[in-house]
Amino acid sequence: MLELVAFLLPIAAASGWFAAAKHYQNRQKNDGADRLNRTCLRSIDFLLAEKTEKAIDAFVDILEEDRDTVETHIALGNLFRRKGEMERAISIHQGLMGKPALNAEHRARVLFELGMDYMRAGLFDRAEKAFTGLTEDRIHREPAMQQLLQIYQHEREWLKAVECTRAISKLGKIQRGESVAQFHCEMAEEALAAGQTERAMDHVQTALQQDDACVRASLQKARIERSQKNYGLALQTLKNIEKQNSAYVVEMIGPLRECYDYLGDAKEQVLYFQYLFDKYHLEAVMLILAELINRSDGTEQAIAFLSEALAEHPSIKGMSHLIALHMRRAKADCHSTFAELERLSVRLSNEKMCYQCTHCGFRGVELHWQCPGCHHWETIKPMASAL
Numbered sequence: 001m002l003e004l005v006a007f008l009l010p011i012a013a014a015s016g017w018f019a020a021a022k023h024y025q026n027r028q029k030n031d032g033a034d035r036l037n038r039t040c041l042r043s044i045d046f047l048l049a050e051k052t053e054k055a056i057d058a059f060v061d062i063l064e065e066d067r068d069t070v071e072t073h074i075a076l077g078n079l080f081r082r083k084g085e086m087e088r089a090i091s092i093h094q095g096l097m098g099k100p101a102l103n104a105e106h107r108a109r110v111l112f113e114l115g116m117d118y119m120r121a122g123l124f125d126r127a128e129k130a131f132t133g134l135t136e137d138r139i140h141r142e143p144a145m146q147q148l149l150q151i152y153q154h155e156r157e158w159l160k161a162v163e164c165t166r167a168i169s170k171l172g173k174i175q176r177g178e179s180v181a182q183f184h185c186e187m188a189e190e191a192l193a194a195g196q197t198e199r200a201m202d203h204v205q206t207a208l209q210q211d212d213a214c215v216r217a218s219l220q221k222a223r224i225e226r227s228q229k230n231y232g233l234a235l236q237t238l239k240n241i242e243k244q245n246s247a248y249v250v251e252m253i254g255p256l257r258e259c260y261d262y263l264g265d266a267k268e269q270v271l272y273f274q275y276l277f278d279k280y281h282l283e284a285v286m287l288i289l290a291e292l293i294n295r296s297d298g299t300e301q302a303i304a305f306l307s308e309a310l311a312e313h314p315s316i317k318g319m320s321h322l323i324a325l326h327m328r329r330a331k332a333d334c335h336s337t338f339a340e341l342e343r344l345s346v347r348l349s350n351e352k353m354c355y356q357c358t359h360c361g362f363r364g365v366e367l368h369w370q371c372p373g374c375h376h377w378e379t380i381k382p383m384a385s386a387l
């Protein structure tokens with residue numbers, strides 16, 4: 001269908017030019033219109049001979065200041081872009097830009113489309129240049145900045161992304177949940193990877209100032225505090241995540257446990273995990289509680305806790321854990337049966353997807369703060385962990 005449209009559009013455009021040329025000829029009766037007519041005929045000849053490149057060149061050559069003609073050229077270029085024929089799209093739009101007769105309004109419009117061509121072709125440096133040239137244009141300022149924001153994220157230029165997000169926020173709407181806080185978290189991540197803890201902490205604090213509900217910043221803050229052996233502070237930072245966004249409570253479980261283990265407050269640990277389990281029925285918390293009870297009160301107590309918890313909140317991982325506990329006290333002749341059961345249940349539990357994007361439905365086993373599917377920020381949430 002696109003092929004047909006691609007073929008018909010230039011013919012329709014040529015017909016338009018014919019009409020325009022005829023009108024022009026009647027009015028002016030000059031040699032220019034004759035030239036236009038001849039070029040149109042030549043273009044159609046090229047099209048019929050399937051020499052699309054030459055036809056496009058001919059169309060670009062006959063550009064007049066007439067508004068419809070410019071619009072048709074833009075549409076033709078856009079059509080090639082949608083078809084993925086980027087060289088042709090760029091060639092048409094570049095051809096238009098090269099015309100001195102183009103008025104300012106059309107020039108801005110064509111520059112935007114050219115920027116979109118470069119984006120689609122993956123030529124981000126050229127796209128950035130095109131869109132930067134439109135940031136003072138009244139009509140194209142906001143869409144150009146939205147595109148620049150995408151480029152900066154793709155190129156991981158987070159400071160520029162911060163400035164751009166702030167500027168767009170003043171003008172209109174942020175499209176994909178981009179936030180200054182998330183970009184500071186990205187910079188914190190880079191600083192941590194480079195071993196620059198202080199710089200990382202600065203970015204984390206800025207992220208929290210920008211968005212006090214930023215769970216990612218709290219997780220990073222607790223990570224830095226743990227690395228500096230400030231386990232008490234880390235514990236408070238982690239507990240705050242529940243107030244920030246309870247959908248991410250499961251993410252604080254591992255670090256929380258590390259803090260409690262270091263601080264050696266086993267009783268407080270059991271109490272807090274019991275509170276979390278009663279409130280959120282999280283599988284990960286149930287397993288930790290079973291392990292803590294096993295450690296403090298023995299296998300029988302752990303089995304009793306897990307059996308009761310599983311009766312109300314069934315889970316494959318919980319069952320696998322229960323089998324493992326039974327196996328510890330099983331007689332030798334039953335051991336291989338329990339081992340087989342445990343192996344099967346572990347396989348089943350490993351097949352579960354853990355995270356899902358609330359915007360596009362993308363599923364994965366890792367937590368991404370920016371969805372790899374739709375590129376929205378903070379739309380991926382833990383799933384299948386609550387029982």
Ligand SMILES: [Zn+2]
Nearest residue numbers: 357360371374
């Ligand atoms: Zn998504």
